[in-house]
Amino acid sequence: MPTEDSPQNTVKHWQDCTDVYDFLEQIRLRPGMWLPGGSLGQLQAMLLGYQVAVSVHSANENFNFWEFSQWLKEHLGGTNASYGWAADIERGTPEGSAPVSEFFRLLDIYRAESA
Template identity: 35%
Template sequence: MTTPQGKRRAPRPTSELRDVYDFLEEVRLRPGLYAFHSSVMHLQSILWGFDLAVKMHGTTGATLFDANGAFTQWLRHQINGQYGSLIWGYAIELEAKDRGVPAMDLFFELLDKFRAEAAR
């Protein structure tokens, strides 16, 4: 992510992150640092781990990215078609390949759309 002056901002320490969206903004800044080969499937594994930790420890926080999470349900209506019941990370990677775009770019495009629609 760049600033208006065209410079990339420095990554924030983990202790400054408030929620999963803050974490995802760090991933957006440097996807290869968090997800091997900038793989959406690897990112999905991280997010499933976050959701599992929230559930296991009873902490507050939305579990958006598990099999029945809000993002997953929303995504089924966005790119469902030929991908049916595939896990969402793989479905996004296939969709990105069909569109000829990087999968991580498509993930963040979809995430931004999901967040905008959820805010309404």
């Protein structure tokens, strides 16, 4: 969770990211670059690919995508598992708010609760 003077608020190349949270902060800083049209479906696919790559390469990563997805499902009421959490967030985001902003608000809650 970045603060105003946090180094995480600095735009950098994705190859310079140290973990998934660092990468997600880059998406938070420039969501239009990473998620054209603000598509959380694209973000969900990215995170799934990230988790698969971490598993395949036996990387030591402190991010459990499945645990995070389950937390989101429970937090959001699990309205439709076949579409996943991205669709749940998009449907549940109040009018006038951006689903991407809502995702990051939920991510911050998850990280605070998981700390």
